[in-house]
Amino acid sequence: VPPPTLGSCPLFKRPSFLPVAHLQSGTMLLLALSLLLAAVSSVPVQKEEQKDHGIDIYSFHIKSEVRSRYAMTVITSRVANLANESREVNFHVEMPKHAFISNFSMTMDGQTYNGVVKKKAEAQQQYDKAVSRGQSAGLVSSVGRTLEEFTTSVTVAAHKKVTFELTYEQLLKRRLGQYELLIKAKPTQVVKDFKASVLFVPGMYVLIDVHIRERQGIRFLDTRGELVSTELSKVVNTTLSEKEARVLFAPTRQQQRQCPGCGADGLSGDLLIVYDVNRPKTKGDLQISQGYFVHYFAPTDVNRTSKNVVFIIDQSGSMHGRKIEQTREALLKILDDVPEDDHFALITFDSTVRSWKPQLVRATPDNLEAARSFVRKIQDLGATDINAAVLEGVRMLKVFTDGQKTNKTASILILLTDGDPTSGVTNLDTIRANVKEAIGRKYTLYCLGFGFDVNYEFLEKMALQNDGVGRRIYPDSDAALQLQGFYEEVATPLLSDVEMNYAGVSDVTQTTFSQYYNGSEIVVAGHVTDNELETLRAVVKGYSEGNEVKYEDASSKNDDATDAYISDVYIQRLWAYLTVQQLLEKEVLLSGSDKEAIRERALNLSLKYSFVTPLTSMVVTKPEGDKSQVLHKPKEGKPGSKGEGDGM
Structure with missing residues (x-):
């Protein structure tokens, strides 16, 4: 098509x-x-x-x-x-x-x-x-x-x-x-x-x-x-x-x-x-047009799941000055918002790893006040041992979750650092391999890179390998608000181990998600390959407070064809856009022939839909006598940084 x-x-x-x-x-x-x-x-x-x-x-x-x-x-x-x-x-x-x-x-x-x-x-x-x-x-x-x-x-x-x-x-x-x-x-x-x-x-x-x-x-x-x-x-x-x-x-x-x-x-x-x-249907909104579908899923009838969270905070010498001040400020505000039924731990690290408590503790008023006292005393010094710090956080989570009688909580780690590892294990591939093996798909790791001296690609890849995301924290006056804002996005888990299932479709975008958080939305799109299919059915499974939940939805191809709010243009282009975005993320984690295959697929879709992506450039003729210029999609980096010449 x-x-x-x-x-x-x-x-x-x-x-x-x-x-x-x-x-x-x-x-x-x-x-x-x-x-x-x-x-x-x-x-x-x-x-x-x-x-x-x-x-x-x-x-x-x-x-x-x-x-x-x-x-x-x-x-x-x-x-x-x-x-x-x-x-x-x-x-x-x-x-x-x-x-x-x-x-x-x-x-x-x-x-x-x-x-x-x-x-x-x-x-x-x-x-x-x-x-x-x-x-x-x-x-x-x-x-x-x-x-x-x-x-x-x-x-x-x-x-x-x-x-x-x-x-x-x-x-x-x-x-x-x-x-x-x-x-x-x-x-x-x-x-x-x-x-x-x-x-x-x-x-x-x-x-x-x-x-x-x-x-809707x-x-x-x-x-x-x-x-x-x-x-x-x-x-x-x-x-x-x-x-x-x-x-x-x-x-x-x-x-x-x-x-x-x-x-x-x-x-x-x-x-x-x-x-x-509006979300009149808790199961979401399922739309079909011209052989493509999109499913928007953001249930509203789910209870909040308690979480276990470990904050892993870089206090090395490079965090000196405003960075460490803003980190303390953000942590104090975050601690004000931790619900009492959550459990949490604080780890700081330079060349040495320090735990506030030897284990995760319940977010009682007394524990939160003691944690605030600890945060106020965080000072910058020493080198940066990311490997030991993250592995200690994983160990603490494992000890705590293994001792829980039920599996009704969500467990996450949040790493904040502003530099490359300079102490302990410093090989980036080794650190990623160690962390991936230790986590074993049991927990979610989020990596926050503070400023521009950090190796952001390393943090992003390590987060993606462990079902999380990387996020840069910009060293501006509102850095503390950036940190708080990120925490708010993951503060309220609703579902875990979400699986989206459809029959008679192919080329579907991501269908499994480790966590679904309050205020977010899961979007899945794909190609309807069964020409005889009159009604597309979606089955969503996940876990809420340790119990399996199931949502079912259906959309009639004939009904959607007459819906004035469904466009023939947007669903297919949305599918292509989302597919390319996810392929580019996936490519970061691969190597060799697998990496090349993913790049080739993303490239072909970019060309087919005329998207300018990191794999393509747009060529425009200009009147005779004008200069040639190259404008490329720049990599994540310092604001105002410029590249020139043939850096496409």
Whole structure:
């Protein structure tokens, strides 16, 4: 079945790609991008007070549609060169790290230059040829806490115009009981025609003109961020019905100077749209369209499961100063929120491992107060023995859980460190192997990397090997809040050992989950291979407080075909997006032929659906005489770090 294109959706009229042969007629731009925030950047200028540069962004539109959590966003910037000679016009975007760009084009003098997604190595070859012909190359890319930034440019003749259009896609992830759609607006000058809107519909897209459509119904919706503060809050127009919401933001030129950080250069800020859906059926929402299905599972009728948690805290010398202060601050706040029926332990480590208590203890008021006293005295000193610290935490959990009479609790370890291992076992592969063997799939390990001196890839891989996730804690003023926020996500386990089962399907995304936490959501998608199947049935099994629970749901293909809130486009593209994301995560854990097979599958899907991922780049022809540029998807790293040249 051919993948649905954005052009099949009325909102996204996407021009057909140029044939590869046409790419030879002009110089080349290589793009590797990703999704869910965007901004257009040009030389700051106001039409009322023309500056020498003569560049006018006369129209700037962001349209986003969300259908059943899957967001497609289109940014369109129209720019005029008012000067009497050619000028370079820049296009700058900021987008979420986990988004995939799926289309980019430039239109000048009636000619549209479209992007073609290619295997990274093939794109690199074209780029190298351009460089060998003496064409200069430049790269501007950086990584922030939630965004990636990309910039490209084109030369526009005197008194001519150019239109840039960028499309990116993302599955909104539910955290702490809500979904977030973030739109970044930074045109760098006051714009005559600025418009941003979002549409939400249970099962549809989000726009700034944001339009949201959700089949399950919208439980609440709120707008936040710099663009809705002070006077600009009056500009945001929100309409909300049972299953749809629309957020429209269209400030006047004067209003574009009124947000914090705004001024003569116009808007510069975020619009954050937060919402959640109704859950009338505890078993979730199962949808089918054009041979693909998606299952959203977030049960509401489950009791909280008590947990056993071991905090493993790096107190080595590199944690000196603000890091150790913020760690103490966060731990004190976390201890305030530990329920009394939980059990916990505190381990600190440098070159020596220290346990607050020799075993896990119940979170009674007296124990929590004693733990706070211990936390207040944590000081930085010594080297970093990650291996011994984590193994001690696993040992303590094993002793405690082996002594429990029932298996009604969830057991997790949370490691916080800011550096590489420098004491004890320091070989990263050996540490991972030791931890994996000790845990034996019995517990979940979460690894938090504080700052940028840490080997984040090592922590992420170790977490993934043990059913957890890695998370970077950015060394900013709110680092303590970042730590607290992560703990809140895993503070309330509801189900463990969750298995999602379906009949008559194939190519299904992840179906087993070690833990399901309150406020989150499990999403599974796949291909319905049984053409005779009229009703798709889902059976979900898991454990709540040690007891097996079972959920069953069914969805009729005929009923869904007539449902106005189910789109032919979004389910298949959602499946492809989720599959590629999970394959890229899985590839981190593999080696040899298994790793290559996973990479090949992720690459093929990226090419088929025109996703710009770490395995692909987007090639765009540009008018003759313009520079070649390479913009790639940067790796996780320090904000503001830049790479250039051929680092695709």
